[in-house]
Amino acid sequence: LVYGLRLSLFIAAVVLLIRVALGTALGMMAGYFGGTADRLICRIIDFELVFPDIVLALVLVGTLGPGVPNLILALSIVGWSKYARVIRSTVISVKEKGFVESARALGASESYIMGRHILPNSIAPLIPMITLGLGGLLLSVSGLSFIGLGVEAGTPELGMMIKNGFGVFPGHPHLVLVPSALIIICVTGFTLIGDGLRDRLDPRKGNPFNPS
Secondary structure (H helix, E strand, O other), X not given: OHHHHHHHHHHHHHHHHHHHHHHHHHHHHHHHHOHHHHHXXXXXXXXXXXXXXXXXXXXXXHHHOOOHHHHHHHXXXXXXXXXXXXXXXXXXXXXXXXXXXXXHHOOOOHHHHHHHHHOOOOOOOHHHHHHHHHHHHHHHHHHHHHOOOOOXXXXXXHHHHHHHHHHHOOOOOHHHHHHHHHHHHHXXXXXXXXXXXXXXXXXXXXXXXXOO
């Protein structure tokens, strides 16, 4: 169980890192530069949001075939748009702050302003989303492996363990129930942590990290 959970969490964490990096980069470009770049990126975001993430992932994995690299690639291509939207809206408000204008007046480059001032002051809303997203990705990874579109057969992964356990389910139910319970516990834990962080960082309830 621990070995299978390690692989499931590794895949989910890598996919989440790629999604957040891609969404943050595109969201910052759209919010900071505006104009044509903003309109183009917003159209890409809208197109990605039209289709449910799991549907696009099913199509991509079905085309690429099972395997850890293909699973990571398929899940990384979808799901980044929600992070881009949050970062874009935050950057639009942050870039009008006085410290950004001061840095620009002192001759700081756009890349320096974005990396030193914009990003650190825009990343807080993503923290609870990242925690919640990890639980959702754990479900996606296990679900795709369960239907044969995730990791390769024989790989010790929670979804694959449940799939194999169904072959002897009447006589050995623990081979299905225990991995399923572990997934439920992990997803519930990540969800509770994400909800707690969201409440903690909500400015309407008082942000302890930003006394002002």
